[in-house]
Amino acid sequence: NAGVTQTPKFRILKIGQSMTLQCAQDMNHNYMYWYRQDPGMGLKLIYYSVGAGITDKGEVPNGYNVSRSTTEDFPLRLELAAPSQTSVYFCASSHLRGLAGGRDTQYFGPGTRLTVL
Amino acid sequence: AQTVTQSQPEMSVQEAETVTLSCTYDTSESDYYLFWYKQPPSRQMILVIRQEAYKQQNATENRFSVNFQKAAKSFSLKISDSQLGDAAMYFCAYRPPNTGNQFYFGTGTSLTVIP
Numbered sequence: 001n002a003g004v005t006q007t008p009k010f011r012i013l014k015i016g017q018s019m020t021l022q023c024a025q026d027m028n029h030n031y032m033y034w035y036r037q038d039p040g041m042g043l044k045l046i047y048y049s050v051g052a053g054i055t056d057k058g059e060v061p062n063g064y065n066v067s068r069s070t071t072e073d074f075p076l077r078l079e080l081a082a083p084s085q086t087s088v089y090f091c092a093s094s095h096l097r098g099l100a101g102g103r104d105t106q107y108f109g110p111g112t113r114l115t116v117l
Numbered sequence: 118a119q120t121v122t123q124s125q126p127e128m129s130v131q132e133a134e135t136v137t138l139s140c141t142y143d144t145s146e147s148d149y150y151l152f153w154y155k156q157p158p159s160r161q162m163i164l165v166i167r168q169e170a171y172k173q174q175n176a177t178e179n180r181f182s183v184n185f186q187k188a189a190k191s192f193s194l195k196i197s198d199s200q201l202g203d204a205a206m207y208f209c210a211y212r213p214p215n216t217g218n219q220f221y222f223g224t225g226t227s228l229t230v231i232p
Contacts, residue, residue, distance in 0.1 A: 106220060
């Protein structure tokens with residue numbers, strides 16, 4: 001059971017380039033999330049998904065896109081990278097109706113550090 | 118808008134001593150969830166403890182406990198017998214009911230443990 005995995009761990013992009021941040025979970029969780037964490041700040045929600053085929057915007061969705069074709073995977077797409085997107089990106093998952101110990105608890109991946117120059 | 122405030126950007130504690138991290142939140146809901154997450158230098162977010170608002174009893178996980186004051190909208194974390202491995206950023210998080218399981222995070226408190 002690997003939990004939540006993210007790739008890559010680090011990436012440097014040039015302005016205007018595109019990339020996809022990968023996220024996968026093997027816990028059969030319904031909900032998945034993408035957050036960004038800027039220096040000295042908490043996490044801001046970018047997008048989330050309540051199940052395969054269903055996604056919705058969070059607090060800071062501009063400049064990003066997501067898809068959820070399977071329960072396991074939730075990739076985040078940056079189409080035209082900008083310096084303002086330099087951040088650490090975290091993927092998380094949770095199972096709303098899981099066991100008492102896991103219910104409503106989010107489990108995080110290790111993060112992807114993205115720099116846009 | 119939901120807000121979570123951590124008023125202590127940095128805290129320090131002597132090894133084996135006790136430290137309390139503060140968190141307040143703003144909500145008009147009566148049933149919600151509160152969490153403390155730890156983020157060590159590895160940047161992995163690790164769940165420390167969770168509290169359901171409808172439960173009056175304060176949650177406890179080994180050396181970690183909370184002081185949940187619902188009327189005051191306060192949710193502090195107490196770490197007893199502090200260890201060097203407790204050094205990390207600590208984030209308080211709030212989850213309202215019925216909003217797609219969206220979490221709101223505070224800006225974090227950096228905890229230093231002094232040997």
